[in-house]
Amino acid sequence: MNDTTHGIRIRPGNPADAPTVLDMLDSAVVWMNARGNTEQWGTTPYSQKPGGVAQVERYMTENAPYIAELDGAPVGAVVLDSGPSPRMPIAPAEEPERYVRLLVSDRRHAGLGIGAALLAHAVEETRRAGVELLRVDCWAGGGGELVAFYERNGFTRTDRFRYEAWPGQVLARRVG
Secondary structure, three states: OOEEEOOEEEEEOOHHHHHHHHHHHHHHHHHHHHOOOOOOOOOOOHHHOOOHHHHHHHHHHHOEEEEEEEOOEEEEEEEEEOOOOOOOOOOOOOOOOEEEEEEEEOHHHOOOOHHHHHHHHHHHHHHHOOOOEEEEEEEOOOOOHHHHHHHHOOOEEEEEEEEOOEEEEEEEEEOO
């Protein structure tokens, strides 16, 4: 797919994109930490976390990854799957679903609508698959900014959960 929104081109991801996605995740940790948020993703760069590199490589090979590009350079990624991560305390839906496993954007391009464009693409991919439910889970701590971001993009809160000390929120969007 070559969806374009606001100059952002979205293409299928592949294993060669793993280092770029890791770089985006690492810079997101630095960005969050610089703003006092050490709870969401911790303080260790994602590429240095046990299993972090392998997980991103799995995302690029076992799931449906998409990369947002601006002027030919990768600036964001979304990874879709058929359900939540088995390690999360979230029940699968009682109907077919697509699940956002990862959404990250290059913080150097914050404010350009990259995350919103990737979510719009996820909606379209879900619709193309003949599935009516798109869900995501996210960190519900801090001031709730991340939950509010998903709500601004058409998602509705469903279930709250805890993963270790991490407060989480599941959100859903009907796309049919």
